[in-house]
Amino acid sequence: MKNIISIFTLLLLVSCQSEIKKEDLSKLNGYWEIKEVSMPSGEKKDYKVNETIDYFQVKNDVGFRQKVMPRFDGKFGTNDIKEEIKIIEKDAHFFIEFKTNYSKWQEEIITIEDSTLVLKNKEELIYEYKRHIPFSLK
Numbered sequence: 001m002k003n004i005i006s007i008f009t010l011l012l013l014v015s016c017q018s019e020i021k022k023e024d025l026s027k028l029n030g031y032w033e034i035k036e037v038s039m040p041s042g043e044k045k046d047y048k049v050n051e052t053i054d055y056f057q058v059k060n061d062v063g064f065r066q067k068v069m070p071r072f073d074g075k076f077g078t079n080d081i082k083e084e085i086k087i088i089e090k091d092a093h094f095f096i097e098f099k100t101n102y103s104k105w106q107e108e109i110i111t112i113e114d115s116t117l118v119l120k121n122k123e124e125l126i127y128e129y130k131r132h133i134p135f136s137l138k
Contacts, residue, residue: 031053031068034047108121
């Protein structure tokens with residue numbers, strides 16, 4: 001029964017996606033924290049605490065994604081490794097093409113809003129992100 005509910009929720013999420021417009025793509029810029037990953041089987045993996053945050057920077061459909069680690073002073077640490085990204089439009093859908101020295105892949109942008117980002121890869125894994133809210137102990 002739990003799998004049926006998970007599959008229904010996943011289908012509802014995908015079917016209720018809003019149409020993405022070119023101007024919405026600027027919302028990708030900034031810090032995003034993974035919230036959950038939905039598997040094709042309907043299983044979900046929740047992320048309550050994240051050690052790393054994804055930072056996206058895109059201008060004119062090209063840019064990068066970088067993993068950063070929040071610090072207690074409100075700043076971020078990084079290892080300076082960046083994945084090149086390019087936004088591609090195909091058949092009225094937008095995709096992020098990622099490229100490193102070792103691999104190249106695409107993820108479809110399912111939803112992009114001020115505080116929500118949903119991406120789907122070719123293995124049908126759905127990644128739901130929330131906008132990162134910085135904290136500081138200063």
